[in-house]
Amino acid sequence: MSHEAKYVPLKKYPFTEDKIFGWVMENQEFCLYLLQIILPDLNIKKIIEFHKQDAIGNDDREAKDIRLDIKVVDDRGRIFDIEMQTTASAYLGRRVRYYQSIIDGDGILKVGKDYSQLPDTYIIFLCSEDPSDAFSKKDDRAVHFFKTVDTKDSDLKLNDGATKVIINSKGDFASESAELKELANLMNDKEVSLNEQFIWAQNRIDELNKDRRSDIVSYEAKLMDRELYGRQEGIKKGREEGLEEGRNEARCEGLNNLIIGFSESGLSDELIFTQAQKRYGKYFTDKQIKQFMNEAKGRPLQEA
Structure with a gap:
C-alpha cells in the first residue's frame, strides 16, 4: 500500500523575524511612519541618518556585544533606536539601560561640546510577548513611556533627554490609536489593511518570504550554530x-x-x-x- 507524502506548507516568517523586520524597516518612509504613530507629539518630519545593523556580532570583544536593530536621526538631531523583542524577559529594563549607555557612548558628544548639546534619545522596544515581567507590577496597557522621575513625586522629572518606549503587542489597545492597533496586528502576524503604509508592509513581508527565504534560513542557522557553540x-x-x-x-x-x-x-x-x-x-x-x-x-x- 503506497503512502503519499503529506504536504507541509512552508513556514511563513513574520514581521517580528529579525531579518524580515530589518528589511521592512529599511524603507525609510515606512520607518518614519512608525515613528510618527508611536511618538505623535514629537512631530517628526524627516529622517536624515539611517543605520541598519545586520551583523550578528563580534565574539572577540570583552564587553557584551550588541547590534542596534534600527537607529535613525531626525532633522532636529534626535536619536531613535527601534528594537524588536520576541521573547519575554524579566531583565528587559536592564537591556534598555545597556542600550542607552551604548548610544550615549557612541561619540555623540564631541570633545569641546557641553552637555546641553547631548541629543534627546528615544529607545523603542516592540515586544511580541508580554514584557510586564520586567515591570515592578503587572500592567496590561499596550504602550508605556518611561522617563526619569523622582520616587517621591512622580510629577517631578529629571530633564535628561532620555525616553524609553515599550509596546506590548499582546496588551490592551482599547485607548490607543487605530494606527497603533494596526501595528499590533502586524506584529501578531494578522492581516492589515488600515492604510497604504500597512498594506505595503504586508506585501513586502510576503515578497521577502518568497525572494529572500534562503537568506533568512541561512541567517537563522548561523544564530542556532552560535547558540549551540555557546x-x-x-x-x-x-x-x-x-x-x-x-x-x-x-x-x-x-x-x-x-x-x-x-x-x-x-x-x-x-x-x-x-x-x-x-x-x-x-x-x-x-x-x-x-x-x-x-x-x-x-x-x-x-x-x-
Whole structure:
C-alpha cells in the first residue's frame, strides 16, 4: 500500500523575524511612519541618518556585544533606536539601560561640546510577548513611556533627554490609536489593511518570504550554530572548572595527610614545613602551608 507524502506548507516568517523586520524597516518612509504613530507629539518630519545593523556580532570583544536593530536621526538631531523583542524577559529594563549607555557612548558628544548639546534619545522596544515581567507590577496597557522621575513625586522629572518606549503587542489597545492597533496586528502576524503604509508592509513581508527565504534560513542557522557553540563552550568550561576544583580538593587532602603523618612521626615544624613546601609549593603559598599546619595541629593561626 503506497503512502503519499503529506504536504507541509512552508513556514511563513513574520514581521517580528529579525531579518524580515530589518528589511521592512529599511524603507525609510515606512520607518518614519512608525515613528510618527508611536511618538505623535514629537512631530517628526524627516529622517536624515539611517543605520541598519545586520551583523550578528563580534565574539572577540570583552564587553557584551550588541547590534542596534534600527537607529535613525531626525532633522532636529534626535536619536531613535527601534528594537524588536520576541521573547519575554524579566531583565528587559536592564537591556534598555545597556542600550542607552551604548548610544550615549557612541561619540555623540564631541570633545569641546557641553552637555546641553547631548541629543534627546528615544529607545523603542516592540515586544511580541508580554514584557510586564520586567515591570515592578503587572500592567496590561499596550504602550508605556518611561522617563526619569523622582520616587517621591512622580510629577517631578529629571530633564535628561532620555525616553524609553515599550509596546506590548499582546496588551490592551482599547485607548490607543487605530494606527497603533494596526501595528499590533502586524506584529501578531494578522492581516492589515488600515492604510497604504500597512498594506505595503504586508506585501513586502510576503515578497521577502518568497525572494529572500534562503537568506533568512541561512541567517537563522548561523544564530542556532552560535547558540549551540555557546552552550558547548559553557559545558566545556564547567567541566574544566569542575575538574580543577576536584584536583584542588585532592591536593588539599594530600597536604593535610602529609602534615598529620609527619606530625605523628615526631618531625619538627621546620622539617614538616620544608617537606610540605617541597611537594606542594607549586600549588600553595608559604602562608597557606603554614595555615594547613596550624589547622592540622589545632593551633590558632597567629602561631604560624
